[in-house]
Amino acid sequence: MTYGLITKFLARPGERDALTDCLLLAAERMPRASGCVHYLISTSDEPEAVWVSEVWVDQAAHDASLKSEDVMALIGRARPLIASVAEQIPLAVLGGKGLPT
Amino acid sequence: MTYGLITKFLARPGERDALTDCLLLAAERMPRASGCVHYLISTSDEPEAVWVSEVWVDQAAHDASLKSEDVMALIGRARPLIASVAEQIPLAVLGGKGLPT
Numbered sequence: 458m459t460y461g462l463i464t465k466f467l468a469r470p471g472e473r474d475a476l477t478d479c480l481l482l483a484a485e486r487m488p489r490a491s492g493c494v495h496y497l498i499s500t501s502d503e504p505e506a507v508w509v510s511e512v513w514v515d516q517a518a519h520d521a522s523l524k525s526e527d528v529m530a531l532i533g534r535a536r537p538l539i540a541s542v543a544e545q546i547p548l549a550v551l552g553g554k555g556l557p558t
Numbered sequence: 559m560t561y562g563l564i565t566k567f568l569a570r571p572g573e574r575d576a577l578t579d580c581l582l583l584a585a586e587r588m589p590r591a592s593g594c595v596h597y598l599i600s601t602s603d604e605p606e607a608v609w610v611s612e613v614w615v616d617q618a619a620h621d622a623s624l625k626s627e628d629v630m631a632l633i634g635r636a637r638p639l640i641a642s643v644a645e646q647i648p649l650a651v652l653g654g655k656g657l658p659t
Contacts, residue, residue, distance in 0.1 A: 461598070461600050461609075461611070463564060463609075463611070477652055480654075481652060481653050481654060484653065484654035484655045485655075487655045493655060494655075494656060495596070495654070495655060495656030496654045496655040496656065497562070497613070497651055497653070497654040497655070497656055497657070498651075498652045498653060498654045499562050499649035499650055499651045499652060500649065500650050500652065501647055501648065501649050501650070502648070508562075508564075508647070508649055509654075510562070510564070510611055512598070512656065546602055546609070547602065547603070548600035548601065548602050548609055549600055549601050549602070550598055550599075550600045551578055551582060551599045551600060551601065552582050552585065552598070552599060553581075553582060553585035553596070553597045553598040553599045554585045554586075554588045554594060554595075554596060554597040554598070555595060555596030555597065555598055555613065555656070556598070
C-alpha cells in the first residue's frame with residue numbers, strides 16, 4: 458500500500474525560514490533514497506507552522522530513508538530549528554492524480 | 559504561489575468506502591480541470607476519516623475547479639456521504655519532490 462505522511466512542525470520562533478530551507482534541501486536529496494514519490498514543503502497561515510507532505514511507495518521505503526546517512530544528517534540539522542511536532546498523520550494513499558502511473 | 563489544500567472529511571458511519579470511491583472518481587475527472595497538480599485520496603487509522611491532499615498551480619485554478627460542472631456534480635454526489643469537514647488547511651507549497659519540473 459502506498460504510504461503517506463503529513464507532518465506539521467512548529468519551528469522555534471524566528472526559525473521557520475531556516476527550517477523550510479533545510480527541509481527543501483532534504484527534498485533535493487530524496488531522489489537518492491529509493492521509493493520517495495512526494496516530499497513537499499509548505500507553510501500555512503500559522504506563523505511558525507511548516508508542513509511536510511510525503512508519499513512513499515510503501516512504509517518500508519519511508520522507514521529505510523530515516524536510516525540513510527544523508528537524511529539522518531539533514532534531520533540533525535533541522536532538529537534544533539524545531540520547537541515541536543504538532544501533528545503527524547500516517548496515511549494509506551488509495552490513489553488519485555499525481556502518482557506515477 | 560503553488561497552492562495546497564489538506565482536507566480531512568469524516569464520512570457518515572459505514573459510508574467511508576463509498577466516499578473514497580466518489581473522490582477517486584473526482585480525481586480521475588481532474589485532468590480536465592486545468593491547474594490540478596495533485597489530488598490524492600487517503601485513509602488513516604481513524605475509521606471514518608478520508609483525507610484529500612491537493613496541489614494546484616495557484617489558488618485561482620483551485621477555486622475555478624469548484625465552478626466546473628463535472629466537479630460540482632461529483633461534490634453533489636459526495637455530500638450526502640460526508641458527516642463533517644473535520645480539518646481544512648490551505649497551504650503555500652514552497653517546493654520539494656513530486657512537483658512538475
